[in-house]
Amino acid sequence: MQRLMELKEEMGATVKDFILREFLPGEAPENLTDDIPLISGGILDSIATLKLVMFVEERYGITLEAHEVDREHLDTVHDIVELLASKK
């Protein structure tokens, strides 16, 4: 249990770091919270979403299914981490 929590924390930090670096240059890190809508909030467009997917697939050695690459599964950092953790 402890290990899963740590894993999720690390994943959350990694995903946020990537989004800030790639798509939100200059944004204060504390503004990117776990529950901000990323896709419906206009922060990730379709190409940005695919770039994020490629990054996490490579980083964690997992594969997201085509039907998982959508707003329902990836709209917040929290959703993304849950999806990633379910694959580890």
Add this chain to the structure above:
Amino acid sequence: MSTTRPLHHAFMEAAAAHPDRTAVVEPGQASVTYAQLEQLSDRLSDRLAAMGVQRGDRVGIYLRKSIDAVAAIYGILKAGATYVPVDPGAPPARNAYIMANCAVRTVLVEARVADKFRAELQALGADVPLLVQDGTGGGEPLAALLDALDAQVPAPIANHPLPGADELAYILYTSGSTGKPKGVMLSHENAVSFVDWCSETFQPTPEDRFSSHAPFHFDLSILDIHVALKHGAALVLIGEEAGKDPQNLARLIAEEQISIWYSAPSILALLAQFGKLARANYPHLRSVLFAGEVFAVKHLRTLCELLPDPRYYNLYGPTETNVCTYYEVLPPVPAERSTPYPIGKVCSHLEGRVVDEHGVDVARGAEGELCITGRGVMQGYWAMPEQTARGFYTGADGRRWYRTGDIVVEAEDGNFTYRGRRDRMVKRRGYRVELGEIEAGLYRHPQIEEAAVVAVADEEAGVKITAFLSCKQERPLSLIELKRFCAENLPLYMIPDRFAWQTGLPKTSTDKIDYQRLKEMA
């Protein structure tokens, strides 16, 4: 010139010649033969006639892309009426505006949006009887609706009125600079002359399987639907969700044995980058057509490397003319090339000329606005005589030329190259975007003092949109706040790529925002 047959006659002949061939496919869900599609569209046409729909009336289609929607198109045309397809994902208020604007006699609509839509129509004072079907898929919900209506009062078999060549086949609404959509009116002759040009150029056969990637309210769908079904070929419908997912699309092209693909370049760029195309083989794919925006050379090169066998065609043209120039790209794309390919030469059913701001022809090699005349050019904008008048000019030869608004240069070999817009419209992911509409959206934020949006060409993305802003307070909004505000006030495809805060925007000597300066800064 009015020897043109109505648009749907080619489909009816194909249905007579190939009744048992597959006409339309919903991948993994359903398919119909030509005979079945013929029968379902006949039934709808009889029902429309029984409701009093007459030659020249408009009938709306507010359905997801489906066999039902294709049957609706032919049912409406057979009734002698004009079809008006709208984006089923757009807000009901927008679709109600469109339907009220062109005074439709009735609308085929799905139950899930019917109540909201009806309320929006009533708010506009439009009393339109609706044909409400329960969902879409395989043509069954449409058939069930017709069964239910027949059970009340059967619709007698009606004669198909024969619309004239200059009567309207369909109206496609596009983004207008005022923020209200405008209806581009296309006649049977406009449509058929384009479809016939496609036949001549791409030589379809009954063995072909066409992709239908674009939504039906986009003009790309005219080629998909009416060229495929003229030739006894199969039309493979790709829904909106599936259409955005590159890996899924790659699999679909292979599994459905697509032979002629047509879409905006942006989705082909996604396929090249993220589709994992190397995983499958595509032996049936013989032509890849793209239109709607500039294809970034970098991604076109990748695509041609991954798929070296098909022929590639860059098609160009606004909804008002449909495709008016075309250029065949011959792979491989040289490694050193970074300038986009030409838009090519004028299609055989049209004529083009390049003029300066006074309407005088420019010398070959000089920049000017591309103007088009001929059988494919629209009849005008629905109920907008002033906008229509502004869209055309009458040449010294007395003919009416449509002004595309696109600045081009003609090369020595007769091919045109696209240079940019005369006005403030850009194409992004196949959508028309008016930069003024983005500014209007940004100004709705109470803290934004000034907003100016510019677009510059970009090798990677085709076009990059930058919003320059100044604000009323010390601390500017954060990027996240800005993007979320945009997402609530603008369609997602209009959200700028970059935001730049300035302490006051640069001005010209007459105190107007200096867009030239901003373009240099972007």
